[in-house]
Amino acid sequence: MTPEQFIELARVLPEPSLFLTQKGEILAMNKLASSIFGYRSKDLQGQQIYDFVKESENIVTEYLQACSRNRKMVIGSLTICTADGANVVCRSRGAVVEPASSGLPAKIFLRLEKNNNANNNFIILNQKIEQLKSEIGHRRKAEHQLKDTLNKLQKTQIQLIHQEKLSALGQMAAGIAHEINNPVSFIHGNILPAKEYAEDLLRLIRLYQKHYPNPVPEIQEEIDEIDLDFLVEDLTKLLKSMSFGTTRICEIVKSMRTFTRLDEAEIKQVNIHDGIDSTLMILQHRLKEMSNLPQIQVLKNYEEIPQIECYSGQLNQVFMNIFSNSIDALQECYEQKSIQEINENPPQIRIQTAVLNHDWVTIRIADNGTGINEEVKLKLFDPFFTTKDIGKGTGLGLSISYGIIVEKHGGNIFCNSEVGKGTEFVIQIPIQLSMIQAA
Numbered sequence: 001m002t003p004e005q006f007i008e009l010a011r012v013l014p015e016p017s018l019f020l021t022q023k024g025e026i027l028a029m030n031k032l033a034s035s036i037f038g039y040r041s042k043d044l045q046g047q048q049i050y051d052f053v054k055e056s057e058n059i060v061t062e063y064l065q066a067c068s069r070n071r072k073m074v075i076g077s078l079t080i081c082t083a084d085g086a087n088v089v090c091r092s093r094g095a096v097v098e099p100a101s102s103g104l105p106a107k108i109f110l111r112l113e114k115n116n117n118a119n120n121n122f123i124i125l126n127q128k129i130e131q132l133k134s135e136i137g138h139r140r141k142a143e144h145q146l147k148d149t150l151n152k153l154q155k156t157q158i159q160l161i162h163q164e165k166l167s168a169l170g171q172m173a174a175g176i177a178h179e180i181n182n183p184v185s186f187i188h189g190n191i192l193p194a195k196e197y198a199e200d201l202l203r204l205i206r207l208y209q210k211h212y213p214n215p216v217p218e219i220q221e222e223i224d225e226i227d228l229d230f231l232v233e234d235l236t237k238l239l240k241s242m243s244f245g246t247t248r249i250c251e252i253v254k255s256m257r258t259f260t261r262l263d264e265a266e267i268k269q270v271n272i273h274d275g276i277d278s279t280l281m282i283l284q285h286r287l288k289e290m291s292n293l294p295q296i297q298v299l300k301n302y303e304e305i306p307q308i309e310c311y312s313g314q315l316n317q318v319f320m321n322i323f324s325n326s327i328d329a330l331q332e333c334y335e336q337k338s339i340q341e342i343n344e345n346p347p348q349i350r351i352q353t354a355v356l357n358h359d360w361v362t363i364r365i366a367d368n369g370t371g372i373n374e375e376v377k378l379k380l381f382d383p384f385f386t387t388k389d390i391g392k393g394t395g396l397g398l399s400i401s402y403g404i405i406v407e408k409h410g411g412n413i414f415c416n417s418e419v420g421k422g423t424e425f426v427i428q429i430p431i432q433l434s435m436i437q438a439a
Helices: 003-010 031-037 057-068 116-211 217-226 228-260 272-282 312-334 339-344 374-379 397-408 433-438
Strands: 017-021 026-029 074-081 087-098 107-114 268-270 297-302 308-310 348-356 360-367 412-418 422-430
Touching: 003 017, 003 026, 017 031, 026 031, 031 107, 057 074, 057 087, 057 107, 116 228, 217 228, 228 272, 268 272, 272 312, 272 348, 272 360, 308 312, 308 422, 308 433, 312 348, 312 360, 312 397, 312 422, 397 412
Parallel strands: 297 348
Antiparallel strands: 017 026, 017 107, 074 087, 087 107, 268 308, 348 360, 360 422, 412 422
16 A cells, blocks of 8 residues: 555545554554644654654554554554644554565554543553563563573583593693603604614625625525515615604604693793694594595694783693584585595685784684584584584583683684585684783
């Protein structure tokens, strides 16, 4: 219905009638209605009904919303503020004529009836409704505060338990690292002299072969028995592989010590790239190619950033949680893909670091896995929330990570994700934590 059509219809109606939107915009009214307002119809067209009634905007809005959802008349009450300053109490009856569509508000047909007695009843009813709403609001607020307090207590309890477990695990890891480091360092340090001794012996053998090309039968039999040529060739390879193996063990031990950082429970200045690299070293076995999964590529884009003040052991735990989730997502995503799909878009974890506004650091960790829908994103940092199967996830990793970044370091952590395109976690922390805490 258009305003013109309404005016034609309203001419024959015996009651004051208005045509308006659910948002309160007056589209048209008949002469009976304009006489109540004390204005000409043309002057009121395009104005807001809220400007001409005594009731609050919230009450009128609720009433119009109710009318916009009903074909049957919805009874209400409006006190019209007329042009001459009087207040005219009217009973109103409204219903939707044209429902909302394509972004346009619903259109409402509203009838007015002067009725002081009816209004008094509606005023009393509205007062009671407002009182009930106020009581309900107070109760909900109290319930919300109680729930919030309970959640905080649960989170604190979870974090204390988790920190205690991490501390015990860290102490054990540091002890193991120390016990491994001593004998491995001894072996690693002796490989180079052993290699030099072996080269000396091999050089001596070559001299014997040069000057005594035809050894006695007994020596020739021993040469054939031990397969001297193979021994000479393999000994060098064996020593080289031993050197590589002990170097790898030393790197892992170093990563374990960097990751746990038990001697750095207080705020210390650290190179954040060392923490990321040590975490990746510990997770190296999960990044390798497996029988049904390709190797996960790790692409690093480290900008030059200063050392930051942080609780490094806890920050490394955040990296561990995010990397583990990324690996889980990639494994779930790529175990269903064909070889061609994998070759066209191999599994990747991308890490980017940068300085933000001179005094903050940003760490972005992204994967090209399954992605996360909006419903899950809203609950991502809630305690005990997990999408993993029973036994595979506790739902505490990201909740604890949120506490470490936001509450412990005064930073931010948030997630960008789109289903089918992967997930990115963004961490922002101050370079000088002590200044943040002092403020």
